[in-house]
Amino acid sequence: MTAVDAVADALREDILDGRLGADEPLRETALTTRFGVNRHTVRAALQALAAERLVTFEAYRGARVRSFSDADVLALMEYRTAVEAEAVRLLRTRAEPSSRPPDSIITAHDSLRRICIDRPGDHRAIEVAHAELHHAIVAAARSPRLSEAHAALLAELGLFMVQLRSVLPPEELIDQHDRLVDALIGDHGEEELRAHLAHSAEQLIALRRPAP
CATH class of the missing domain: 1.10.10.10 (Winged helix-like DNA-binding domain superfamily/Winged helix DNA-binding domain)
Structure with a gap:
């Protein structure tokens, strides 16, 4: 090094x-x-x-x-949504017939839930597990270019999550990702993902605005 x-x-x-x-x-x-x-x-x-x-x-x-402006948040979410939504679309078309997501996603989801429950004050561990879950979703699509594009976003997404800490408690993170993972293989996976990412962007933009 x-x-x-x-x-x-x-x-x-x-x-x-x-x-x-x-x-x-x-x-x-x-x-x-x-x-x-x-x-x-x-x-x-x-x-x-x-x-x-x-x-x-x-x-x-x-x-x-770096501090995110509203324009920065929207630009990041547009790019992230393009990558992750396409991964979800490919995942649904390429996955083996099943009523559940691939094991790699289940494992990453279980890890995020466990850390949120057992170590709710360990923000860094939660954010790493969160990133690993989203990257597992992209990797499950078996598209090297999408995985490469998503990996290049991980540091910036980590900073995004740091700035969301005060408005995204672990229990809400669990609830959001339970819904997302449950929806992945069904007909509404892309819709749930887009709603999930849009909500995150709205939270950070709202946090930046001064209180009335």
Whole structure:
């Protein structure tokens, strides 16, 4: 592992664990001291995180942890919905005749439910399990290109979930995904998925608006 990778990995974990919040500045001088590396290494690590859409660079302000605008939320959900809805469509056409989703999805769903119930305060573990369930849904479609496209979204989706923590308790996450997984193989799988993702986008947009 290179020094750039090590710095990027540590900062990514800080961001996705919520230790570095939205809009928090990432000052190169402080980071060089923290990691004991030069500014070129820090800058390269920040650029790698910017490519994952976890960090933004602004003129005269430097690097910051990304904060989603309403337009960002809608753009992300449009792309995510296109990938995941197509995966659900393919899953239904390619799956073996069955009354239940593939075992890989069932396993990922059970893991998410178990973590939500047993460790409701472990936000990072819940968000990782959530990402693994959605990726299992895409992977079950057996489309390498869709899986590749979805994998490229996972860091950004992780940041999206971090910013939803205050309005998405574990019990609601369980309920949403129970309905989604139950619907996957039936005629309404795509419809349920689209509704699920649209609701998530609406929650984050509403959270960003000032209280009346």
